[in-house]
Amino acid sequence: MRVGLYGGSFNPAHAGHRHVGLMALRRLRLDRLWWLVTPGNPLKARGDLASLDTRIGAARALAAHPRIAVTGFEAEIGARFTLETLRYLRARRPGVRFVWIMGADSLASFHRWRGFREIADLVPIAVVDRPGFTLSASSSPAARFLDAHRVDERDAGALADLAPPAWVYLHGPRSTLSSTALRAGGAY
Incomplete structure (x- = not known):
């Protein structure tokens, strides 16, 4: 079984999340x-x-x-x-081939995540390009650290079968939607 893990606040979930998922x-x-709706991102303020x-319900309605x-x-x-x-899932589902999925904005700050090197050693990672982050993500400390383990985008379909660390940067149509912008506009 090949399972993608797409974590986030989904505050709010929007069509860009569905686009990345599909x-x-x-x-x-x-x-x-699996969309993993987090109780809260340790790197973000929780005020809004x-x-x-609420976030799970909206994400379920959108994912459809x-x-x-x-x-x-x-x-x-x-x-x-x-x-x-990831430690929890790997211990309880050793036969599942998990892939962590993140947007390019997350790769740009991935080096600030607790244990980012161990995360990369636990599961292959797919990074989906986002407007405004193509260059900063590609030149980020985490991308430079993982550079030797980058998989050609043409081989993305084999990522789940590769031993970590392995990662791919996926390009294609990009959504300009942003949860931050939607909240700022009063959408939530």
Whole structure:
């Protein structure tokens, strides 16, 4: 089983999230995609964070795809960091080939994540390009650290079968939608 893990606040979930999800399912040849709605991002202020139940409900309504599951299980297991979530999943589902999916904006700050090197050693990573982050993500400390393990985009469909560290940068149609901008515009 090949499962993509797409974590985030989803505050609010929007069509750009669905676009990334559908692209990941297709380009990475995934069997399933799990949207992991986080209780809160340790690198972001929580002041304007909608309740977990509200964000999960909105994400489920938006995902609307038989191979996308939306879950808030990180709150249930008490995981605060991606590293904790991945350790938990790898220990309990050793036969599943997980792939972590993030936007280019996340790659730009990935070096600030707790245990980013161990995350890269636990699962292959797919980075989806986002407007305004192409260059900063590609030249970020994490991208430079992982450069020797970058997979050609033409081989993205094999990523789940590769031993980590391995990562791919996916290009294609990009969504300009942003949860931050939607909140600023009063959409949530």
